[in-house]
Amino acid sequence: MFQIEQVSILIVTIFLAVSFWLINKQLQTLQGKQKPNRIAAGVVKLVSWINQYTIDAMGEEYGRKFSAYIGTVFIYILVSNISGLFGLSAPTSNYSVTLSFAAITWIFIQGVSIKTNGFKGYLKSFLDPFAFFLIPNIFGQIAPLLSLSLRLFGNVVAGSTIMSLLYMFTGWVSQFVPVIGGFNFFGVIVAPVLHLYFDLFSGFLQSFLFISLTIIFIGVETPQENG
């Protein structure tokens, strides 16, 4: 069964791979005190910000290990959300994609919890404080998975649906103009502001929120140094 988002995933992945390779080539061929160009400097700043944000919240040891995953997810979800502006059907508007991201995060959360407490300690944590708290504790573990995936999916799908409804409405209104009716000029005037909110602002906010919640959920499970 063919889903149109498979093509978008392919295009986004190829675009990201080519841009990473070009920026890496630019950074490798620096000699001495030569300054990198603006895009490479921006990328260095982004990576250092992600490292600092992750290590602040997760502690030194786990922060270094996870900052690569966090950075990848952030850049990928950001570019996927914005790709609605370029005519692609956004990859994150398919629930399978967001469920995959949330599932990887969920596996990391359970893995860090098992590694910190041991397998028996992990199973015991389902039974505290009382033995019949088993079912609420199970739901408490499944809730982050569902809420992370549904939040991202809902925002992107709502944005794209509202924009397509707006274009249909402005197309119907534009047909009454006598000379240039038939061309959806009214939508071209009204739509950019809404695109600014739904695609750019919402896309950036949702990707930032995804990684913040990932960092918080994993950071709660790591051993505290001053605990």
Add this chain to the structure above:
Amino acid sequence: MTIGDGLVAIAAALAVMTGIFSTAGQGYVAAKAVEAVGKNPEAENEIRTMLILGAGIAETAAIYGLLIAFLILFAY
């Protein structure tokens, strides 16, 4: 247009009403953030980050409602 279509429209409108409390919650978050900046103007950048994060989380319930409304509207 049958009675069924009308009921579907009413159901979608009821589902989207979760936005009422979400807006009230986000306004409360913004009010507290402004008050905190007033008390401590140097911490403005951290407070701005917390504001955006908190508002984004409080918006989740409204997005769930909107998603259910779209599902009802386009699947029935």
